[in-house]
Amino acid sequence: MTDMIQCISPVDGRVYAERPAMPLDEARAAVARAATAQAEWAEKPLAERIAIVEAGLAALNEESAEAVEELAWQMGRPVRYGGEFGGMNERAGYMASVAEEALAPLVVESSDKFERRIERAPHGVILVIAPWNYPYMTAINAVAPALIAGNAVILKHSAQTLLVGERMAKAFARGGVPAELFQNLFLTHDVTEALIGERAFGFINFTGSVGGGKAIERAAAGTFTGVGLELGGKDPGYVMEDADLDWAVDTLLDGAMFNAGQCCCGIERIYVHESLYDAFVEKAVAFVNALTLGNPLEQATTLGPMANARFAKVVREQVAEAVAQGAKPLIDPANFPADDGGAYLMPQILVDVTHDMRVMKEESFGPVVGIMPVKDDAEALALMNDCDYGLTASLWTQDVDRAMALGRRIETGTVFLNRADYLDPAMCWTGCKDTGRGASLSVLGFHALTRPRSYHFRKVKA
Template identity: 75%
Template sequence: MTKTIKLISPVDGEVYAERPVLSGAEARQAVAMAREAQPAWAALPLGERIARVEAGIAALNAMKDEIVPELAGQMGRPVRYGGEFGGVNERTAYMAKIAAEALAPTEVEDSDRFRREIRREPVGVVFVIAPWNYPFLTAVNTIVPALIAGNAVILKHASQTLLAGERLAQAMERGGVPPEVFRNVVLDHQTTEELIAERSFGFVNFTGSVRGGQAIERAAAGTFTATGLELGGKDPGYVRADADLDAAVDGLMDGAMFNSGQCCCGIERIYVHESLYDAFVEKAVAWVMQHKLGDPNDPATTMGPMAHRRFADVVRGQIADAVAEGARPLIDPAAFPADDGGAYLAPQILVDVHHEMRVMREESFGPVVGIMPVKDDDEAVALMNDCDYGLTASVWTTDTDAALEIGSRLETGTVFMNRCDYLDPALCWTGCKDTGRGAALSELGYLAVTRPKSYHLKKVQK
């Protein structure tokens, strides 16, 4: 009997899609076909590869009317937000623009005696294991530079967003990327780990949980396969005494609640200078109360369900534990009648919180944020660093020098000033501690999907 993966929609709890899982033999055949097709793809001129990838992204944009409601059905994002096309296009355009320079040889010497240089070569077959929360944005971070650099790509998408992988494959084929060069596959965990352990790939990119990242590392152990791992997060925001209060409330609360809090670099804890604390909290509550929780297919809905009931249950458990330990919830769930105890979860703000509470230390990945007062920068830095994760941190201030000084002390991959929850494709996307390792986007993103090859050519003297 063929094993299948069922996608359960958070909108109504019904099966939205079901796909057969590839057998081990079928998966290995897909990898073999990719490996065989990759040299011819790499032999194409760089400009030709860029043009085909850009045409693939254009084909994806042409599917917008189908993709936006599919996202609502698969993972619950409201249709009013129109999908992820702005970020997809921005990142693709930037990585295409810098490709020639990023992939150009580094010349050390070209004299009458020697030619010495370092070139970048594709690693072969790149394996992308993509998450459900931003199924297109996160995937293109690696897919686009990998293809442009001359690699073949095997994509395994999350079970919650099976259709996103299919759409990407359709789009790339329409753009002129051969189907053997870019292949979407449906795999179970066992086959995934077996393929990695068999050294099937030159690079494995995974975005997901810490536990998932640990499984990838165990599978790759001893193979010397390079991995890029973007794992958990508990990103903090700090509002200094000199901050623009209204801008800080709007930015940080959007960072905490957008996509029902299901953002890799979403804000999960906020520290506010004591002089602004009461005003910030009051404005934050008013900001949340403007939202409407409901059916993501309704254009009036600003907050849809979480992607799965079990994710919402994790957040409910954290909130309940925090309240039992003395935290004070400021949002009455009754104000959001769509909260059904299942995937639909009312947003919540917690005060009187401390770092012994799970909600301030463990990843929530949902629409809840804890807010604490601090007396100065030192206390804020200590609390921001008091965490097992390090993806981004957001500082709100009018003093750029202060933000740089604070940022230099933060254990994080990206420091923001007066913004949050954004990926700048010109900057390296990376993390530290349990958030994982690796580099995506920017010129460094090309280093992840290529390997250096040195040429030391001694010229014959006549």
């Protein structure tokens, strides 16, 4: 009996879409076809590869209106915010613009005696395992530069956003990307792990949970396959005494609540200088109380359901534990009657929190944030680093030098100043600790998706 991969819609709990899982033998054959297509693709000039990928992206953009409602049904993001096509285009466009620079050879010597250079060679077939929370933007982070660099791509998308990978692959094929070169496959975990263990791929790019990252590493153990892992975060914001308070509240709370808090780099804990703490909390409560929880297909909704009821259950458990340990919830449930105890989850602000509480140390990935007062930079630094994750940190001050000095001591991949929850494609997206390892986007993203190959030619004259 064929396994079915299902998307259960958070909107109404029904099966929104399902696809049969591909058996292992068929998956092996699909990867083999990708490898054959890759050899020919890599021989094309870089400019031609870029143009074809851009045409594929343009074909996908033609479906943006249809994709917005489809996303709401699959993972619950309100339609009022549109899709992810603006961010997706920004990322793909930037990577195309720096491809020539990033993939240019490093020429050490070019003389009548020697040619010594280092070139960037494609890995071959790259497996991209994409998450549901920003399903187009996270996938494009690897798909576009991998193809541009001369690789083939096998995309395995999350079951929660089952239709995204299918839509991407079909659109890119219409734009001229060879269908065997970029394939979306519906794979079970077992089949995926078997392929990895057989060294079917030259590189694996995974965005997801810590548990998922560990499973990828176990499957790849002994194969020497390169892996890039982005495994989430527990990102802090630190508001110093000279911060622009209103701007800090609006940006940090938006970073905590947008997409129902389901952002890898979303703000999950905030430390505020004691001189601004009371005012910050008051304004934060007003911000959250202005949100409207409801059906994501309705324009009035600003906060949709979480993507799955089991994700909401984790957040409810963290909040309940914290309250039992002495935390104080500031958001009245009466303000959010749409909370149904399932996927529709009301937002929450917690004060009187400590780092003995899970909600301040473990990833929540939902619309809850804890706020603590601090007396100085030293206390804030200790608290920001007291976490197993290290994706981003957000600092709020008018003193750039102070922020830079403090930022260099934070165990994180990206330090923001007076902003939060934004992925700049010109900057390397990376992390440390349980956030994982690797690099995506920027020039370094191309380096992750290729390998160095050295040429040491001694020129012999007759």
